[in-house]
Amino acid sequence: MSNPSKWPLPHAGVRFITPTFMLEKLARHPLTKDCYPTAMGYYPAASGHRMQRERHDDNLLLYCTSGRGQLTVGDWHSQVTAGHIMLLPQGLAHTYEADGDDPWTLYWVHFQGASTRVFMQYLGYREDRPLTSAGVSPLLIGAFTNLLEVRRTGYSTRAFINASNHLRHLITQMSMEISAHAGRLQSGFELDHVQAYMLEHIDQTITLDALAQVANMSKYHFSNRYKTLTGYPPIKHFLNMKMEHACHLLDSTDMGVSEIARGVGYDDPLYFSRLFSKTVGSSPRGYRSSTRK
Incomplete structure (x- = not known):
């Protein structure tokens, strides 16, 4: 899997990596093999946060809830602001970094599975669209928070099966929030x-x-x-x-x-x-x- 950044984690931050023995179970289990988390975290006000991957071995969602940053994929470059979601599927080389003056706060999850390409497409990923927006959604923040609770279970297999299905719910909830946000942005249409x-x-x-x-x-x-x-x-x-x-x-x-x-x-x-x-x-x-x- 692609390793998370080595950004120095503050007291309020979270970085959790699914252990190898659990990844092997999740990759085989019929309830999780289509989509399961390999790492996840929460980086508040992530000053100095930066990552460059020439080789990306899994899939990654990053949700910015405040602050700013930049995302570069090939020749494409964009500013990332609160409410943006970065969609980085397996194989896509990329670089992202927090703004120096107003660093972003991020929720993120790396994931793998047989159906991850379908999930990325469902979120609207296209080769020229690695960035989308759902606005700052309490529902999505709550969904990420629930997902992160798996780190307190002593590597319980049942808890990871539950977390894998929380991840599926997070992705489908994200799609609904993206759609609703697009509707709110339409002039005169709520x-x-x-x-x-x-x-x-x-x-x-x-x-x-x-x-x-x-x-x-x-x-x-x-x-x-x-x-x-x-x-x-x-x-x-x-x-x-x-x-x-x-x-x-x-x-x-x-x-x-x-x-x-x-x-x-x-x-x-x-x-x-x-x-x-x-x-x-x-x-x-x-x-x-x-x-x-």
Whole structure:
């Protein structure tokens, strides 16, 4: 694996390397072989931090939560600021360093596994895009903090299996935060605001025109932007939200199907049941029966 930097670790910093015997277990175990951490850490206000790798043997994510730095990959160079994520897959030579006047604070994780290329692509890595942004997200900071807890387990195999799956969750959470941040950067378009409006009106019918008005965009541009950020057209996503809420009501209440249908905006319970079956894969009664066995 690529060794972490030898930056002098302060009292509040963390640098943890997965031992070789555990790496061998994780590489073989069916629950971890696709993606597992090889090293991880937290570098606060990392003055003097610098790393250059001509040979990079694993994959690396670095998340800047404050301060500044620079990243160079080949002829490409960029400043790194708070909220940026550096995506450095296996084989990519690179150099990065903290700013001299305002050094960055970093959370980082090296990882390996059979599916790491897929995970990097899922985060949006392209040959000309080793840098992306999720903003400064408390959710991601919390996810990194949870991942780092594995260093206090006495090299427990079960704890490392759990940490490997925390890492998968971190990556998928990171993808969601990247998407949400991109939406917030769009002039006049706040994805969180639009989706909050959807949830507030989950018991009603909303038109595409109404959602575009909430987003302060034309219907055409709103629909295209929403699908780019979420993978769904807005009305289809609203339908999915309704069915998620219907599942919650079926799980957590004794409300009848007709009452639940009205609770998600459908006066016709038969029509609601058809939509539910098409979306979820079973009838409302069948879903309730399967969750209460």
